[in-house]
Amino acid sequence: MRSTSSSANQKAVQSATLGKSVSAYSESRFRNDRQAVFELTRQLVQAQFVEANAELSRRLWDDVADRGMDVDRIVHLMYRCCFKNDQEAMLEADEAFFAVR
Numbered sequence: 001m002r003s004t005s006s007s008a009n010q011k012a013v014q015s016a017t018l019g020k021s022v023s024a025y026s027e028s029r030f031r032n033d034r035q036a037v038f039e040l041t042r043q044l045v046q047a048q049f050v051e052a053n054a055e056l057s058r059r060l061w062d063d064v065a066d067r068g069m070d071v072d073r074i075v076h077l078m079y080r081c082c083f084k085n086d087q088e089a090m091l092e093a094d095e096a097f098f099a100v101r
Contacts, residue, residue, distance in 0.1 A: 034094065037069055041077040042084045073097055 040060060047056040064074060073094070077084075081093035 034091075036067070037074060037077070037094070038087075038090050040064055040069065041074050041081075041090070044074065045078055045084050048078075 040063065044057065044060050044064075047053045047060055064071060076097045077090060077093055080096065081089050083089040
């Protein structure tokens with residue numbers, strides 16, 4: 001009986017460890033994805049609003065689509081964040097987007 005209990009404990013520990021690893025991976029991936037969204041948003045603002053470069057804008061929007069990024073999220077960041085080079089301002093705007101979803 002003791003070995004069954006020990007085996008169950010080992011499985012529980014392994015499951016908890018795996019859960020933490022998956023959680024850490026997910027969190028890391030979310031941060032990396034967020035940085036990619038922020039960077040593409042900055043590039044789109046530059047291409048569309050500063051340079052008025054239709055071809056570059058189209059290619060960047062194609063990149064957004066190819067990566068499966070949320071278009072509404074990027075549009076929100078483009079129009080709701082006044083300081084695209086301010087990481088904290090982008091983060092606040094991004095969190096505001098998710099707060100209403």
